[in-house]
Amino acid sequence: MASVRQVNIAIIGAGGVGKCFLSQLEQLAKRRPEPKLALVYISTSKKAIYNKDYASIGLDSAIASLASASEAPLAPSALADYLNGSSSKAIIVDNTSSQDVADAYPLFLSRGISVVTPNKKAFSGSYKLWQDIFQASAKSGARVFHESSVGAGLPVISTLKDLVETGDEVTKIEGVFSGTMSFLFNSFAPTSGSGGKWSAEVKKAKELGYTEPDPRDDLNGLDVARKLTILARLAGLEVESPTSFPVQSLIPKELESVASGDEFLEKLPAFDAQMEETKAGAEKEGKVVRFVGSIDVASKQVKVGLEKFDRSHPIAALKGSDNIISFYTKRYGSNPLIIQGAGAGGEVTAMGVTSDLLKVLSQLS
């Protein structure tokens, strides 16, 4: 286990997660002087900073420097050339949610550059891209980790990998995978009390910043479907894409094509009766309704949508915007292994990225 003196880091993306990651990286570099973590590239979609001699960009001033930068970002192959020009090992941290960046992972990995990222696109896109990524990694030895692509910093991916790699048989995975959906249903159909009107809860969630700018981007279920795709593939299922299994959209058909999120919110109250009926149906059985994803490994069934749960069920008892993920396996028997907590937010998402970075560092040599 020889020691590595310097590792070059290239960060793509400097939004909410990117800024939190940068701050965690700064703290990390202070606590762990060896190996030296040199930030040699950082870019937004429009600008980039890097130095021909691989001098480290100040971690505390990178965001300010980006604002006044004039260089355009490097194309993937040019970025790989640049990083390969140094004798130090390199790690790319992709803090975007860009499909274009994700498509370049096989290139980066095949050139010996490790990748850590919260970006779901690479692992929930086409199955071909998934295979290309892991084949490139296996061939070159470069690592790829994406803990924050499901449940942010919660140890979801690492736990599923451990279960599979130690030979346990995962039979079922079930949970609430969206902080937005969690918040909406915990308020709309609480385990005690009657909850608000559906359209009012959606409006409130939007005002609190818990939804995407257009709430339909949460309500269509695609974000959850992407996370389920990733977990199902790790559990051994060859899921073709996040649209290749049943996903229930909570957008009324009539509002799918209205022009804006604001118009959607304005017209949503007219459809409250539908959701109210679903809630009442569950209540009649003493249950509450939740928006969940599930993977039945044996029957290869993946689905996303509304389900009813007993009020005492851990999924029903969830609080705030927490996620919960239950792994049912042969070894764990009838009581699943459960992981629960905040599954969204800049700091906890960046934490998953930072711990992935630490994992790569521990495996570099």
Place this chain on the structure above:
Amino acid sequence: MASVRQVNIAIIGAGGVGKCFLSQLEQLAKRRPEPKLALVYISTSKKAIYNKDYASIGLDSAIASLASASEAPLAPSALADYLNGSSSKAIIVDNTSSQDVADAYPLFLSRGISVVTPNKKAFSGSYKLWQDIFQASAKSGARVFHESSVGAGLPVISTLKDLVETGDEVTKIEGVFSGTMSFLFNSFAPTSGSGGKWSAEVKKAKELGYTEPDPRDDLNGLDVARKLTILARLAGLEVESPTSFPVQSLIPKELESVASGDEFLEKLPAFDAQMEETKAGAEKEGKVVRFVGSIDVASKQVKVGLEKFDRSHPIAALKGSDNIISFYTKRYGSNPLIIQGAGAGGEVTAMGVTSDLLKVLSQLS
């Protein structure tokens, strides 16, 4: 990241966990041909098998071979000499709960031999031993992992390390850390219904194999105190030993010195009134009583004992013999990161050991 062709494995201990681990190792070796995992030593407290030429002992026949073996186990320094005599990297898997083996970890690590183990003794003994172990590891680069020392295969240790190493501030850790205590209190003081008599529940737990041969070894709280010691140290507290903070024993004073576990069980019903009173006191507040451990990091307070919880609290709602561990941190805010599931049993304990072994393998070079 050069590839390693053979890794030598030495297993100490072939009891319940040891047998499960051996079977997981056998499956692992079949699935992953590279590096070759060669079992070059296996021992019980009385016997050992090993070959001067480091030929691999059959993983499927090791237990049978041990039964007819005639060699005595090697002393720690002789075992280190033996493993150092090969050019292959070596990993010792300690599946015992022996203090003597634990005391030898600094020696093994200082000689470049990695250690993976569910044995709590090394990490919950004297603070000096803890320091010696991690200093030896830091100096030689040999790895030491002990996921199963708390919560068996549940990702407790790795999650706490990730929180700390990525710079989160852990403020409090709280949970049910003993499968035996979990089972006892879930039956004695269920969230609905009235539960059985205390002495009857202890007897039932013993009959179901959920307690140590002498149930007092569970009821004295020391097992939980050891786990708390480990977590508190990982969270940065210099806890001197598992007896250096308040630990509530559930053994009536009068029964501490009775000769046997059987005599203890026979005399326990005379003390049911005490526990019944505790239960009734909690019920008056609409709560249930549970045996928990907690670490308040800021005030450096570690304690183990009975606490009251609302019936809807995740700790109250636990099922069967499950463990639950809640991490309260700055990043996670008011809703903790929670991990829950079986925290005891041969297969899940061995799973933690196997995943630690995989971690060492990924870091060898």
